[in-house]
Amino acid sequence: MTSAPRSGPVILITGCSTGFGRELSFVALDRGFRVISTARRVEALAALKEKGADILQLDVTAPLSKISAFVAEAWKIHGHVDFLVNNAGYLQGGAIEENTPEEVLLQFNTNVFGLLNTTNAFLPYFRARRAGTIVNISSQGGSLNLTGAGIYCASKAAVDSLSDTWAKELADFNIKCISIQPGMFRTAVSDATNIRRGSNQIPEYKGTASDKVFVDYSARAGTERGDPTKAAVKILDFVTGAAGEDLPLRLPLGEDAFLDLKAFHVQRLADMERFKAWSVGTDFD
Numbered sequence: 001m002t003s004a005p006r007s008g009p010v011i012l013i014t015g016c017s018t019g020f021g022r023e024l025s026f027v028a029l030d031r032g033f034r035v036i037s038t039a040r041r042v043e044a045l046a047a048l049k050e051k052g053a054d055i056l057q058l059d060v061t062a063p064l065s066k067i068s069a070f071v072a073e074a075w076k077i078h079g080h081v082d083f084l085v086n087n088a089g090y091l092q093g094g095a096i097e098e099n100t101p102e103e104v105l106l107q108f109n110t111n112v113f114g115l116l117n118t119t120n121a122f123l124p125y126f127r128a129r130r131a132g133t134i135v136n137i138s139s140q141g142g143s144l145n146l147t148g149a150g151i152y153c154a155s156k157a158a159v160d161s162l163s164d165t166w167a168k169e170l171a172d173f174n175i176k177c178i179s180i181q182p183g184m185f186r187t188a189v190s191d192a193t194n195i196r197r198g199s200n201q202i203p204e205y206k207g208t209a210s211d212k213v214f215v216d217y218s219a220r221a222g223t224e225r226g227d228p229t230k231a232a233v234k235i236l237d238f239v240t241g242a243a244g245e246d247l248p249l250r251l252p253l254g255e256d257a258f259l260d261l262k263a264f265h266v267q268r269l270a271d272m273e274r275f276k277a278w279s280v281g282t283d284f285d
Contacts, residue, residue: 008032009240010078014060014118015088017044019187020137020228020235024085025053027232034078038088060088060114061106064121071121080129083239084122086115087137089155093217094198095210096150103198104151111155116162127173134170134177135239136163138250140257142181143264148213151198164249178247180235183257185226226254 011028015021016037025037025048037048038058045055054077058070075081092099092107099107119134126132141149142156163179170177197214205211231253238251252261272279 008034009082010034010036010080011083011085012036012038012074012081013085013087014038014058016048016055017041019087020182020185020232021085021087022048023187023228023232024087024235026051027229027236029053031236033236036074036077036081038074058088058118060118061109064117067117068121071118071125075125081122081125081132083133083135084119085135085137086118086159088114089137091149091195092151092155092198093149093195093214094151094201095148095205095208098198098200098202098205099151100198100200103196107151107155108158111152112158112162115159119162119166123170123175126170126175130174132175133239133247134163134166134175135235136177136179138163138179138181140181140183140252140254140260142179143261146213148210148217150210160250167247167249176239176247178239179250181250181252181257181261182231183226183252183254183260184220184224185228185231185254186224187228225256 008031011024011033013021013024013028013035016025017039021037021039025035028035029048029051035048035053036056037045037053038056039045040057040059042055042057045053049055056070056074058067060067062070089111090107092103115136122132122134136159138159139153139156141153142158142160145153145157160179160181163177166175166177195217234253239247252258
């Protein structure tokens with residue numbers, strides 16, 4: 001099938017070798033977007049290049065100077081970028097205690113600091129142009145704080161928090177920012193390169209909730225209910241204005257994410273009301 005002529009918006013996506021990054025790239029190309037796809041290994045992007053994407057090497061954990069040089073190179077390809085999709089990341093699993101300090105740091109370097117540095121490198125260009133949309137691929141885990149994935153969920157909670165603040169800070173420059181919170185989708189997230197277990201495995205955790213969640217998650221790989229292609233269509237349609245409204249701070253993605261996150265927030269509100277007497281009454285008389 002011949003793709004539509006690509007003269008539309010310019011979208012740059014990180015982490016395109018697998019998962020949402022790859023799906024978003026293909027869907028965007030079919031929609032006529034001018035797509036810049038990135039990955040640590042550019043050879044993994046051969047199919048996207050053949051389809052018409054510009055491909056660039058990017059390791060989001062690189063020093064800020066290298067990321068800044070990458071952004072300057074990417075900006076020159078089409079003279080601007082309309083959408084930055086921060087998708088690069090992986091899942092660090094196991095009980096929190098089972099993750100070494102080095103593993104925790106690497107998780108945050110990739111999922112949080114890499115996203116932070118990449119976005120900050122783009123912001124001077126977006127501010128000068130008074131336009132741009134930042135789309136951060138987070139997870140429902142950023143709110144749900146799942147056992148067996150505490151380090152990953154903490155990194156995604158940081159992404160959600162950064163996104164919320166950027167949306168407010170950058171509004172004066174006509175720059176939008178949104179955090180997408182997907183549920184379970186049938187991507188390669190469960191591959192060995194995308195999911196890792198803490199190396200400091202502790203026997204006492206064997207058979208506990210954190211152990212079972214990790215084992216069950218891995219076992220369900222390839223049977224998840226969510227279709228990543230449909231998710232990519234939803235994301236692109238939503239951030240390009242198909243909803244006809246301003247972007248919210250966060251968007252749950254998937255039937256499971258919508259229901260799980262709704263239940264989470266309802267319970268939090270109920271807890272606040274239940275313990276209100278303990279929260280108030282602290283002002284000076």
